[in-house]
Amino acid sequence: MKAVENRRIHWLAALATVLFASHSVASTLNVQADEILAPEPRHEDIGQLVTQFVQKSHYLHIPVDDDLSSRVMDRYIESIDRNHVYLLASDIEFFEKYRYKLDDIVRNEPLNPVFDMFSIYRTRVRERFQYALTLLEEEPDLTVEEEYQFDRSETPWAKTSAELDEVWRMRVKNDVLNLALAEKPWEDSREVLRKRYARYLKRMDQLKSDDVFETFMNAFAHTLDPHSSYLSPRNSEEYRIMMSLSYVGIGASLQSEDDYVHIVNIIPGGPAAIDGTLEPNDKIIGVAQGVDGEMVDVIGWRLDDVVDLIRGKANTVVRLQIIPAGTLPGNSEKVLQLNRGQVRLEEQAAKSEIVTIPRDGRDWSIGVIEVPSFYRDYRALTNGDKDYASTTKDVKRLIGELEAKGIDGLIIDLRNNGGGHLTEATALSGLFIDNGPVVQLRNANARISRLDDPDPVPRVAYNGPLAVLVNRFSASASEIFAAAIQDYARGVIIGQETFGKGTVQNLYSLDQYLQPEDDEGFGQLTLTIGKYYRVTGESTQHRGVEPDIRLPSAIDSESVGESVRDSALPWDTIATTRFRAGQPLQNTIESLTANYDERSKEDPNFNYLTQFIEDDRESRSRKSVSLNIEARRAERESQMKRALELENERRAALSLEAIESLEDLEEDDRPDIQLDQAAGIVTDLALLREIAAVPERTAQAIP
Secondary structure (H helix, E strand, O other), X not given: XXXXXXXXXXXXXXXXXXXXXXXXXXXOOOOOOOOOOOOOHHHHHXXXXXXXHHHHHOOOOOOOOXXXXXXXXXXXXXXXXXXXXXXXXXXHHHHHHHOOOHHHHHHHOOOHHHHHHHHHHHHHHHHHHHHHHHHOOOOOOOOOOOEEEOOOOOOOOEOOHHHHHHHHHHHHHHHHHHHHHOOOOHHHHHHHHHHHHHHHHHHHHOOOHHHHHHHHHHXXXXXXXXXXXXXXXXXXXXXXHHHHOEEEEOOEEEEEEOOEEEEEEEOOOOHHHHHOOOOOOOEEEEEEEOOOOOOEEOOOOOHHHHHHHHOOOOOOEEEEEEEXXXXXXXXXXXXXXXXXXXXXXXXHOOEEEEEEEEEOOEEEEEEEEEOOOEOEOHHHHHOOOOOOOEHHHHHHXXXXXXXXXXXXXXXXXXXXXXXXXXXXXXXXXXXXXXXXXXXXXXXXXXXXXXXXXOOOOOOOOOOOOEEEEEOOOOOOHHHHHHHHHHHOOOOEEEEOOOOOXXXXXXXXXXXXXXXXXXOOOOOEEEEEEEEEEOOOOEEOOOOOOOOOEEOOOOOOOOOOOHHHOOOOOOOOEOOOOOOOOOOOOHHHHHHHHHHHHHHHHOOHHHHHHHHHHHHHHHXXXXXXXXXXXXXXXXXXXXXXXXXXXXXXXXXXXXXXXXXXXXXXXXXXXXXXXXHHHHHHHHHHHHHHHHHHHOHHHOOOOOO
């Protein structure tokens, strides 16, 4: 079993292969459940096994007792109705009889109470959206002065349906108002909202027992800590795809809309791209296996169920019945035959670019390698495929390509990189430091071990000026890499304090322990079994990695990060391990910071970013909005005017032509201000290194 980082992601939306979108239906009020939600025998087997793992292997050795049961109850309720807009106080009171029984239920008793609670929740959801649909029968008055509280997470549970009716009256009115602000007439708005609310109803009725069980088991796991989790068999496969950046299928991104599965785009190099017949916006209405298998009608199906039919083993045939884009049903339907094959998700892999910075009378070329995640295809590696996907392999190749073009410095961009495989974090660190420890680990028994640079040869792939660019969403493996670069004084960390995830997870494939008798499977458990520590002995847990040079960021560190999670493990320290750091960079960092501070004062883009952040912080602090259309329109116009003024101030300072509307902005008009600032700092770093190498230039100041 491999130690891995548990990345908190929305599995299907994060993958290019599957894009979740809602279904819609013409019928709105008479929606019936497609499946009775009830526990299956394998769910009880999973619960018992997970309980054993928790008691034996979790880092904190948390007992599965009444205290844990009570906390699981609160988190389960929060997971299904965090904003307090569906359940009633009487429902919560009814649930109380289970408060101290969930530990017994998950350990050795039937799971019916869990499903009973969810059934009540599902009934309340139906009631709410059916009520919302009745509100669309009459146009609301948008001239009344009233406030809609959209954040109700701290509000007491409604005591009566009448109280929730009032909440939902305002919610529907707000939905109508938003469409009215987009200049949609009432009849159009009503139709849009009818379809939207009907989609919610249909999605609720398409839930399966595995969905309910996974929700509960994650409430159980997240009570232990934020990064322990359970994945159903289906989502386990999505996790594998995300970690390996590859899967076997046809190579198309799919989206569900109006009961049809649409082709969003074709992934280059995949079977669909090689065949060339399938086009974006084609609708899939049927799927068949093999050259003569029965065609299964998939209109109205859940997107992930359709995906399951299309995926399969390599070199097998799948047939798709499609309606070509732009044609009407029944007119031009055709059947395509495709051979499934390996699809590589290149857009999720590391990529590079060069940023040019004018300084000291010439243009400096700063290489940038963006690393979206720490991925490794263990299945391909185990099968002897030398071309297996790997972050470290890709970055090493990109470094070679950039150096061949003559770069003066390098930025490793880890912004929004939530982590991935631990082995890739240590291997990537080894590209920039000589042999030595990268990170320490302490397990549940307080035993401390360390992971070294896996390359036994004392060499580096790049030894020039280096910076690591991070933000609050840089987590886990990203923090291990950034901390190693900082502790070894190998480069400068630039950006925002990182997420603060310093815990170790182990992935347990439950099929290895329960041996499924059918194709259902048991999924996988990701369990926190230890903590990471820097080579200095400090934990990255809770506090993250502090940048050497801080950049302004629109990400609010007070609402994002490990420190805001109530079940997060604390920060602590262990003994420093022996390692050989480079020359201290403190003086260099002070010089770089001084130049950055001075330069940023005169940078229109930087000033724009800082003012944008200040304006945005005020907007984010609100928990309610006016339901008077004139007040909202005036507020929106004020915000748009302010944003336009801010943009034109930036453009004027850069001698660019002013724009009349924000809609006139092109994608190229939006600079990556943080990256540009980081490139300027690395240019300074390259200049300092050049000055140090040429004695006669030591008296010159950095421009």
